[in-house]
Amino acid sequence: MVEAICKEIELQDDYLNGAIIESIYFGGGTPSLLEENQLKTILKTIDRHHSISSEAEITFEANPDDISPSRLRMLFQNGINRLSVGIQTFDDEVLKWMNRAHNSREAFQSLEWIKQSEFNNFSLDLIYGIPIATHKSWEKDLKTLVGFEPPHISSYCLTIEPNTVFGRWQQKGKLNEASEDYASEQFYILTEFLRKFQYEHYEVSNFAKEGFHSKHNSSYWQQKPYLGLGPSAHSYDGKNRQFNISNNGKYLNALKTNEIPAELDILTTEDRINEYLMTSLRTAKGCNLLYLKNTLNYDLLRNAKPQIEQWKNSGLCILEDDILKLTLRGRLLADKLASDLFLVN
Amino acid sequence: MKNIRNFCIIAHIDHGKSTLADRLLDSTQTVNEREKMEQLLDNMDLERERGITIKSHAIQMEYKLNGEEYTYNLIDTPGHVDFSYEVSRSIAACEGALLIVDAAQGIQAQTISNLYLAIEHDLEIIPVLNKIDLPGAMVEEVSDQIIELIGCKKEDILHASAKEGIGIAEILEAIAHRIPAPTGDPNAPLQAMVFDSVFNPYRGIEVYFRVFNGEISKGDKIKFINTGKTYEADEIGILKLTQQPKQTISTGNVGYLISGIKVAKEVKVGDTVTHVDNPGKAVQGFENVKPMVYAGIYPVETSEFEELRASMEKLQLNDASLVWEPETSAALGFGFRCGFLGMLHMEIVQERLEREFDMTVITTVPSVQFHAFKKDGEMVKVSAPSELPDLGSIDYLEEPYIRAQIITKEDFVGPVISLCMDKRGEIKNQVYLTQSRVELTFHLPLAEIVFDFFDKLKTISKGYASLDYELVGYHTSNLVKLDILLNGDKVDALSAIVHRDKAYEWGKKLCEKLKELIPRQQFEIAVQAAIGTKVIARESVKALRKNVLAKCYGGDISRKRKLLEKQKKGKKRMRQVGNVEIPQEAFMAVLKLD
Numbered sequence: 001m002v003e004a005i006c007k008e009i010e011l012q013d014d015y016l017n018g019a020i021i022e023s024i025y026f027g028g029g030t031p032s033l034l035e036e037n038q039l040k041t042i043l044k045t046i047d048r049h050h051s052i053s054s055e056a057e058i059t060f061e062a063n064p065d066d067i068s069p070s071r072l073r074m075l076f077q078n079g080i081n082r083l084s085v086g087i088q089t090f091d092d093e094v095l096k097w098m099n100r101a102h103n104s105r106e107a108f109q110s111l112e113w114i115k116q117s118e119f120n121n122f123s124l125d126l127i128y129g130i131p132i133a134t135h136k137s138w139e140k141d142l143k144t145l146v147g148f149e150p151p152h153i154s155s156y157c158l159t160i161e162p163n164t165v166f167g168r169w170q171q172k173g174k175l176n177e178a179s180e181d182y183a184s185e186q187f188y189i190l191t192e193f194l195r196k197f198q199y200e201h202y203e204v205s206n207f208a209k210e211g212f213h214s215k216h217n218s219s220y221w222q223q224k225p226y227l228g229l230g231p232s233a234h235s236y237d238g239k240n241r242q243f244n245i246s247n248n249g250k251y252l253n254a255l256k257t258n259e260i261p262a263e264l265d266i267l268t269t270e271d272r273i274n275e276y277l278m279t280s281l282r283t284a285k286g287c288n289l290l291y292l293k294n295t296l297n298y299d300l301l302r303n304a305k306p307q308i309e310q311w312k313n314s315g316l317c318i319l320e321d322d323i324l325k326l327t328l329r330g331r332l333l334a335d336k337l338a339s340d341l342f343l344v345n
Numbered sequence: 346m347k348n349i350r351n352f353c354i355i356a357h358i359d360h361g362k363s364t365l366a367d368r369l370l371d372s373t374q375t376v377n378e379r380e381k382m383e384q385l386l387d388n389m390d391l392e393r394e395r396g397i398t399i400k401s402h403a404i405q406m407e408y409k410l411n412g413e414e415y416t417y418n419l420i421d422t423p424g425h426v427d428f429s430y431e432v433s434r435s436i437a438a439c440e441g442a443l444l445i446v447d448a449a450q451g452i453q454a455q456t457i458s459n460l461y462l463a464i465e466h467d468l469e470i471i472p473v474l475n476k477i478d479l480p481g482a483m484v485e486e487v488s489d490q491i492i493e494l495i496g497c498k499k500e501d502i503l504h505a506s507a508k509e510g511i512g513i514a515e516i517l518e519a520i521a522h523r524i525p526a527p528t529g530d531p532n533a534p535l536q537a538m539v540f541d542s543v544f545n546p547y548r549g550i551e552v553y554f555r556v557f558n559g560e561i562s563k564g565d566k567i568k569f570i571n572t573g574k575t576y577e578a579d580e581i582g583i584l585k586l587t588q589q590p591k592q593t594i595s596t597g598n599v600g601y602l603i604s605g606i607k608v609a610k611e612v613k614v615g616d617t618v619t620h621v622d623n624p625g626k627a628v629q630g631f632e633n634v635k636p637m638v639y640a641g642i643y644p645v646e647t648s649e650f651e652e653l654r655a656s657m658e659k660l661q662l663n664d665a666s667l668v669w670e671p672e673t674s675a676a677l678g679f680g681f682r683c684g685f686l687g688m689l690h691m692e693i694v695q696e697r698l699e700r701e702f703d704m705t706v707i708t709t710v711p712s713v714q715f716h717a718f719k720k721d722g723e724m725v726k727v728s729a730p731s732e733l734p735d736l737g738s739i740d741y742l743e744e745p746y747i748r749a750q751i752i753t754k755e756d757f758v759g760p761v762i763s764l765c766m767d768k769r770g771e772i773k774n775q776v777y778l779t780q781s782r783v784e785l786t787f788h789l790p791l792a793e794i795v796f797d798f799f800d801k802l803k804t805i806s807k808g809y810a811s812l813d814y815e816l817v818g819y820h821t822s823n824l825v826k827l828d829i830l831l832n833g834d835k836v837d838a839l840s841a842i843v844h845r846d847k848a849y850e851w852g853k854k855l856c857e858k859l860k861e862l863i864p865r866q867q868f869e870i871a872v873q874a875a876i877g878t879k880v881i882a883r884e885s886v887k888a889l890r891k892n893v894l895a896k897c898y899g900g901d902i903s904r905k906r907k908l909l910e911k912q913k914k915g916k917k918r919m920r921q922v923g924n925v926e927i928p929q930e931a932f933m934a935v936l937k938l939d
Contacts, residue, residue: 028900156895184891205895220899234900241903265903275906279897310924314868333867336892339909344917 001248002038004255005229006045011260013049015227015237021052023216027061027084028233036074043079057215059084059123065102067110072117082214083114083122084154090144091137094130099165111148121212123152128190129183130158131176138186142193151212155190156205157183184332191328202284204331221279223272239272241265270343273298278338286325300324304341311337346597347526351418351555353435353468355460356445357453357811361475365445365507365516366404366419372513373406373417376586402541403553403599405583410521417520418599420540420555422459427687429458429815430634431541434615436462437630438540438555438599441469441524443516444495448474448482451782452490454752454811460494469524470495471503473516478506490779527557527597534625535559537594537618539569542609544662550606553584553599554618558625560595566621567604571613571631575621576604609665634666636684637745637816638691638795639728641672641709641838642698643680645918645929649704650679656702657681660694667694672729676838676922677707677932682729685711688795707920709838710935713792716743716819730826730840736877742842743819745791748773751802753810755781760805768793769844788817790844796936827852829859830873830880834923838932848874851938852882858934863927865889870925 024046026034034042046052059082060075067085075083089095090104102110114122126145128138145153160166160177169175178186191201199207206217219226225238232246245251245261254261267275273296280287292298301308308324311317316330316337326334356362370376406417422435436442442463446452463470472491477484488502503519505512541553554561561567565578580603582590594600606612615631644653654671661667667690672682685691691711698704715727720740727733727742749770753761755777762772765787774786794814802810827848829839839859843851852874859872863886870886897905919926 157891159895180889180891187891204893204897217898220897220902226899228899232900234903236899236902243900243903271906274910275902278906278909279902282893282897311867316867332891332893333889334893335905335909336867336889336912339912340916342910342913344910344913 001230001252002034002041004252006041007255007258008229008260009042009045009049011255011258012227012229012235015235016050016225017237018051019225021046021050021056023057023059023219024052025059025061025216026080027059028230031061032063032066036078039075039078039080057082057121059214059216061086063100063102064107064110067113069113069117072113072119076118081119081121083119084125085110085114085122086125087111087145088125088127089130089133089137089141091133091141094133094137097132098127098130115148121151123154123214124148124150126153126155127158128155128186129178131178135185135189138189139193142190146194146197151209152214153194153199153207154205155207157187187332188328200284201328204282204334218283221283221285223276223279235262240267269296269298270345272296274338274342277341278335281324281326281338282331282334284325286323289322289324298343300341303343307340346529346531346595348413348415349418349527349597350415350441350520350524351420351439351527351597351599352441352443352471352520352524353420353422353439353463354443354445355422355456355463356475357447357450357456360445360447360450360453360456361507362445365443365473365475365505365513366421368507368510368513369417369419369517370404370406370586372517373408375404375406402543403584405585405599408517408521410518413521415521416598417517418555420599427637427685427689429813430632431614432459433462433630434538434540436466436468437615437628438538439463439466439468440527441471441520443520444470444472444491445475446472446487446491448477448484448487449479451483451487452494452752452778454750454784454813456811457494457752457784458750458813464495470497471516471519471523472497472501473503473505473512475505475507477504478509478511486779490782493778529556529558529596531558531560531596533558534623535561535565535567535619536625536628537561538628539612539614539616539618541614542612542665544609545603548603550603550609550612550662551588552602552604552606552612552618554602555599556594556596557628558596559620560593561600561602561618561620562593563590567602567618568621568624569612569616569618570624570627571616572611574611576606578602579604607662609662612665614665634686636666636668636714636728637687637791638685638711638713640683640685640691640711641674641677641680641707641729642669642683642695643674643677643707643709643838645705645707647678652702653681653698653704653706656698656704657683659702660697664694664697666690672731674709674731674838676836676920676927677709678920680707684728688799707838707929707932709932710841711795712842713745713790713795715745715824715842718743727842730842731837733826733842736826741821742824744822744824746788746817746820747791747794747814748817749787749789749794749812749814751785751787751810751812752778753783753785753806755783757806757810758783758785761785761802761810764798764801764805765789768798769846789814790820790822791816792843796938825876827881828875829855830871830875831859831863831925831927832871832923833873834925836922836927839935841935845876848876849881854938855935856882856884858938859931860884860886862931862934863925866924866926868924 058080060080061084063086087107092104160170194207201207202213226236228235231244231248231251234243242262242264251261289300292300318325354362403420408415408417420435420438422432503512503515536558537554537556539552539554543551545551563581567578568575580590581594581600582588583600617627619625644650666686669681669683672680698706717725717727717734718740719738725734768789770787770789772787776784778784823845824842825845825848827841827843829836856872856874865886867889869888872884873880874882919928
C-alpha cells in the first residue's frame with residue numbers, strides 16, 4: 001500500500017501546480033498501522049515531489065489505544081507536529097455501546113502521555129447526541145476534556161448512516177437516533193462550555209485556542225487545492241474534484257500499471273459557488289461576498305437579499321462588511337440555509 | 346340493408362367485453378394473426394392499463410350464414426360512469442346489444458344502467474353468460490337474475506367463455522337471427538348520427554356516424570345540425586381494422602367521415618350530419634356534455650405555463666369533453682380551471698398530460714358547480730371557491746344532487762347505507778334483485794361522491810358493490826367556504842366549499858394532513874382552517890432546530906453538495922405563500938383525507 005501511495009505521489013506530482021504545501025494530514029483510515037520506515041518513505045516521497053513549507057502543519061490521526069510514549073517520540077522525530085486523537089467520550093458504558101476499541105483508562109493514559117510529550121499542538125474529538133447518554137454525562141465529558149487543556153477540539157454529533165451497525169440497529173428498532181431537541185441542547189451545552197474556556201468556535205464542529213485553528217481543515221472551507229492519496233481519497237485542484245476508487249485491491253492493481261484509479265467530478269461554476277456557500281457558512285469567518293463576486297462572479301445579495309433579510313430578522317445570520325455569518329442558532333441549521341441559497345438549474 | 350346488424354356490447358368492467366370483441370373479430374376473419382393484438386379495441390396505452398375503454402370505437406365484420414352475407418357493425422361503448430352520455434349515443438346507434446354477464450359475479454350496477462338505456466332505445470338484447478368455464482360460475486343463479494331483469498326465456502341465454510373460445514359461433518348466429526335489420530328510408534334526406542370522434546394528428550378529426558335515413562357520398566356538402574357548421578365530405582368509408590374509403594355509405598350502415606375538421610370541439614357526440622341542400626331533421630337525444638367536476642391544473646414549474654397551455658390545447662383536440670379557461674392563484678400562479686366529466690376523467694387528463702406531453706401538474710381541490718343566488722336575484726355559477734361572491738351579497742346556495750344506484754350483496758346493505766348517510770345521502774328505494782342482491786337508490790350531493798366515495802364503497806363491500814349515477818338537479822344547502830391559512834396567510838388553492846356540518850371534520854383532517862406534508866422550516870408554521878374569520882381547526886409544524894451534518898472535510902464535500910442540491914431542487918418545486926414553502930402534494934392532500 002505504501003508503495004502504491006508513493007507511486008501515486010509520483011504520478012500526481014503536478015496536481016498542485018508546484019504550490020507550496022502548507023499542511024499534511026495522515027488520517028481517514030488506520031494510520032496507526034503505519035510503521036516508522038513507512039511514514040519516513042511517504043514523507044520523503046512527498047518532499048521529493050513537492051516543496052513543503054517550513055511552517056507546515058503535519059497532523060497524525062490516532063486512537064487512544066495506539067498511543068505510547070515511544071510511538072509519540074517516533075512521530076515527533078519524523079516531523080509530525082500535530083495529533084488528532086479520537087477520544088469520543090470518557091464514559092466506559094458509552095464507549096462499549098459505540099463498539100470502540102479503547103476504554104476510558106486508555107483514554108486518560110494516552111492524554112497524560114501526550115501532555116508529557118513534545119507535542120504542544122493536538123486536537124481531541126468528542127462525540128455528543130448519544131441516545132444512551134444524558135446532558136449530565138455530556139457536561140462531565142466536557143469538564144474532563146478541558147482538564148487536559150487541548151489547544152483544539154472537534155466535536156461531532158452522532159449521525160446514524162444506513163448500512164452501518166447503527167443503521168441496522170435503527171432499522172430494527174433497537175436504536176433511536178437522539179431527538180433533534182436533545183441534540184441541539186447538547187450542541188448549546190458544548191458551545192457555551194467551550195466559550196467559557198476561551199475556545200473559539202471557528203466552525204460548526206471545531207473549536208480552538210488562539211493560533212491553533214487547524215490549517216488543514218480550514219483550507220477545505222476556503223476552496224484551496226488539495227491532493228488526497230490512497231483508496232477513497234478526494235482531491236481538488238481549484239477547479240474540479242476527483243476521488244480514488246475505494247476498493248484497496250483495485251487501487252493497488254491500478255497503480256501497478258501506473259494508473260490513478262480516480263473518478264473525475266467536474267465542477268461547474270454553480271457547483272463551486274454552492275460548495276463555497278456550504279462550507280463557508282459553517283465557519284466563523286463566514287461567507288465572503290466579495291470572494292463570491294470577484295472569484296466566482298456571483299452577486300449573492302442581488303439574488304437572495306429578501307431571504308437573507310428574513311434570516312437576519314429572525315436572528316439566524318449577521319451581514320457585516322460584505323461578510324455573511326451565521327449566528328449560533330443559524331449554524332445549527334447551516335445545511336438547510338446553505339441549501340436555500342444554492343443555485344440549481 | 347336487410348343484412349346489416351348494428352350492435353354493441355353491454356358489460357361491466359372485467360366481465361370480458363374486450364376479450365369477446367376480440368373473438369368475434371377473429372371468427373369473422375376481420376383480423377389476421379399478424380394484426381392481432383390482445384384486446385384489439387382498446388388501443389390507447391392508458392385504456393389497456395386501466396382495462397377500461399375510454400374512447401368508444403366501431404368496427405365492421407363480414408359474416409356468412411346459410412349463404413347470406415351479413416355486415417356486422419360492432420359499436421364499442423365506454424364502461425365508466427363518467428362517460429355515460431357517450432354510452433347512450435353508442436346505444437342509440439344500434440338495433441341490438443349483447444349483454445355480457447360474468448357467470449361468477451352476476452350483474453353489476455353499471456351493466457343495469459346501460460341495459461336500461463338499451464331497453465329504452467328498443468334494442469334487442471342477447472344475453473350472454475360469460476366465463477362459464479370458471480369454477481366459480483353460478484350458471485343457475487345468474488341466469489335467474491338475467492331472466493328477472495330482461496324477461497327473456499332461459500333458453501335465450503347463450504353460454505360462452507370468450508377466453509376459451511366457447512359459444513362464439515352461437516353468438517354470431519344469434520346476432521343475425523335475433524337482432525333486427527336497420528329500418529330507414531334510403532330516399533329520405535340524410536340523417537346520420539355522430540356517436541364518436543377520434544383525433545388523428547395527420548388527418549384531423551375522424552367522425553364516426555350511423556346513417557338513419559338517406560345516404561352520404563364522398564364530396565357531399567354536409568352540415569352538422571347542432572353546431573351549424575358545414576364541411577365537404579373529403580373522405581368517407583367503413584371501419585375495418587383500418588379505414589376503408591368508400592364512395593357511399595347507405596342507410597343503416599356505420600362509417601367514418603374526414604372533412605378537414607381540426608378541433609374536437611367542433612364535433613359533438615350526438616350531433617346529426619345532413620346535407621346542406623335538402624337537409625333532414627336532427628336525431629333526438631342530443632345533449633351538450635356538461636362537466637361534473639372542476640379543478641385547477643397548474644404547472645409544477647411556474648415558467649411552464651405556456652407549455653401547459655399548448656399541451657392542453659393539443660389534448661383538447663381529441664377530448665371534446667374537457668373544458669378549461671385560464672385561472673390565477675396567489676399560491677400557484679397561472680394555470681387553468683378545468684371541467685371534467687368525473688374523477689376518472691380528471692385522472693385521465695392528468696395522466697395524459699404526463700405521458701403524452703411530459704407535463705407534471707398540480708391539481709387543486711376538485712369541486713362541483715354550485716349555484717349562488719344573490720340577494721338581487723342574480724344567479725352565479727361557482728365552480729371554484731374563489732368564484733364565490735361576497736358572502737354578504739348571497740341569499741342562498743344550491744348544490745347539485747345525484748340519484749345513485751348501488752347494487753350490492755345483502756350482507757353489505759348496512760355498511761352501504763351508513764356510508765351514504767354519512768355522505769348526506771337519503772335513501773329512496775331498496776329492491777331485491779334476487780334473494781341476495783339488492784339495488785339501493787339514494788339521493789346524494791354530487792360533492793360528496795367526487796372524492797373517494799367509489800373507493801370507500803368498494804372497500805366496505807369487499808368489492809361487491811357497483812355504482813351508477815345521474816344528475817337530478819340542484820337543492821338548497823347550508824354551504825360554507827373553508828379557507829386554509831398558513832402563518833396567517835390564506836392559501837387560495839386549498840380553499841373549498843363544503844357543507845357546514847362537514848366543515849369542522851374537513852378542516853381538522855386537512856390541517857393534520859398538511860402538518861404531515863409541509864416540511865419543517867426554521868420557524869414554526871401555524872396551519873389553520875377557518876370559516877370567514879373564525880378559526881375552526883389548528884395544527885402547527887414545529888420549527889426545524891438542527892439541520893447540519895457534523896463533518897465537512899475534503900472527502901465529504903462532493904457528496905454533501907449533491908445532497909443539498911437535491912434538497913434545493915425539491916424546494917424549487919414548492920410553492921411559497923407568505924414565508925411558508927408548500928410542497929405540491931399538499932395541494933392534492935384533500936383527495937387523501939382519510
